Amino acid sequence: xxxxxxxxxxxxxxxxxxRPPELLTVADGYSLHRRAAAHAPALNALVRANLDHLRxxxxxxxxxxxxxxxxxMVRAGDSAWQAGTDFLYVLVPDAEPTAVVGAFGLxxxxxxxxxxxxxxxxxxxxxxxxxxxxxxxxxxxxxxxPGITRAEIHxxxxxxxxxxxxxxxxxxxxxxxxxxxxxxxxxxxxMIWVQDRAPS
Numbered sequence: 023x024x025x026x027x028x029x030x031x032x033x034x035x036x037x038x039x040x041r042p043p044e045l046l047t048v049a050d051g052y053s054l055h056r057r058a059a060a061h062a063p064a065l066n067a068l069v070r071a072n073l074d075h076l077r078x079x080x081x082x083x084x085x086x087x088x089x090x091x092x093x094x095m096v097r098a099g100d101s102a103w104q105a106g107t108d109f110l111y112v113l114v115p116d117a118e119p120t121a122v123v124g125a126f127g128l129x130x131x132x133x134x135x136x137x138x139x140x141x142x143x144x145x146x147x148x149x150x151x152x153x154x155x156x157x158x159x160x161x162x163x164x165x166x167x168p169g170i171t172r173a174e175i176h177x178x179x180x181x182x183x184x185x186x187x188x189x190x191x192x193x194x195x196x197x198x199x200x201x202x203x204x205x206x207x208x209x210x211x212x213m214i215w216v217q218d219r220a221p222s
Contacts, residue, residue, distance in 0.1 A: 037130030037137060038170055042109050042163040049155040051117060054126060057099055057110040064122040065112060066092035068144055075145040078207025079181055099127075106130075113143065113156055123147045126156055128164060136172040137164045141187070154187050161191060165219045172218050179211040188215035 044056035055061070066089050069076070076083035087095075099110040108131075113124035124143035132138045139160050143153050157175070164173040175193060177184035178201075188195075193215040201212035 037134075038106055038167045040168045041103070041106070042128060042160075042167060046111070046156075046159040046163060048113065048152065048159055050150070050152075052113055052115055052123070052152060052155070054111040054156055054159060055114050056103065057096055057112050057125075059093060059096055059100075060120075061112045061114075061122055062093040062096045063089065064120060065096070065125065068122050068125075072142075072145055076142060077205070079178065079184070079205050080142065081204040083205070109137075111156075111160075113152060124152065124156065126160060128160060132174055132176075135170055136174055137167075137170055138174045138176060139164070140176075141184075148183075154190050157187050158191055161217055165217070170219075172216055174217075175215040177213055177215075178205075178208040179213055180207055180209045185213055185215070188217075191217070193217045 046054040048054055057065075066087060069083070069092070070086045073083050073086060096110075099108065102108040103110065109128040111126040112122045113126060115121055115123060124141065124147065127140045128137045129140055130137055139157055141153050141157060143156075161173045164170055173193075174196075175184075175188040179185075179198060194217070196214045196216045199212045199214060201208075201210055203210045
């Protein structure tokens with residue numbers, strides 16, 4: 023799990039004038055959909071069912087969100103998409119378009135020319151390569167955007183399952199920074215994985 027916010031959108035500065043696709047094919051019958059109000063009930067249920075799974079790595083997973091809070095978060099994410107600051111997705115099985123099995127985001131909080139990919143998936147869907155496949159699709163979408171030349175994935179050093187995703191995708195570990203501990207499983211050592219756009 024690479025940190026993607028649930029309750030707040032943290033970025034205030036436009037990262038790109040372009041927008042990534044609203045629908046991305048992932049693999050094995052799953053797709054990433056631009057997060058919308060229609061996803062809020064399923065997303066709320068998913069978060070509530072996965073609190074124990076999320077709590078070690080996500081600061082916002084300390085309590086169960088109510089449906090109204092999740093809907094407000096989804097609407098804030100929609101505003102961020104329109105502003106070009108963050109781009110939020112849900113992972114959906116193609117056979118069940120109203121279901122949600124994960125949350126993904128592209129976040130402009132790391133600086134100009136870069137988008138950070140955040141992700142988490144339902145504990146029951148772990149071990150299937152879905153996070154890796156979805157992060158692969160998002161990496162391609164990020165590096166195709168005008169003005170964006172780098173994709174990053176950040177995770178705590180102890181979060182080995184999250185770190186396996188960028189490693190499988192050929193990201194390089196750029197550095198490990200000291201970071202405030204904000205979730206119970208964290209060590210305060212944040213790994214910064216990067217993939218740069220290939221020279222044209």
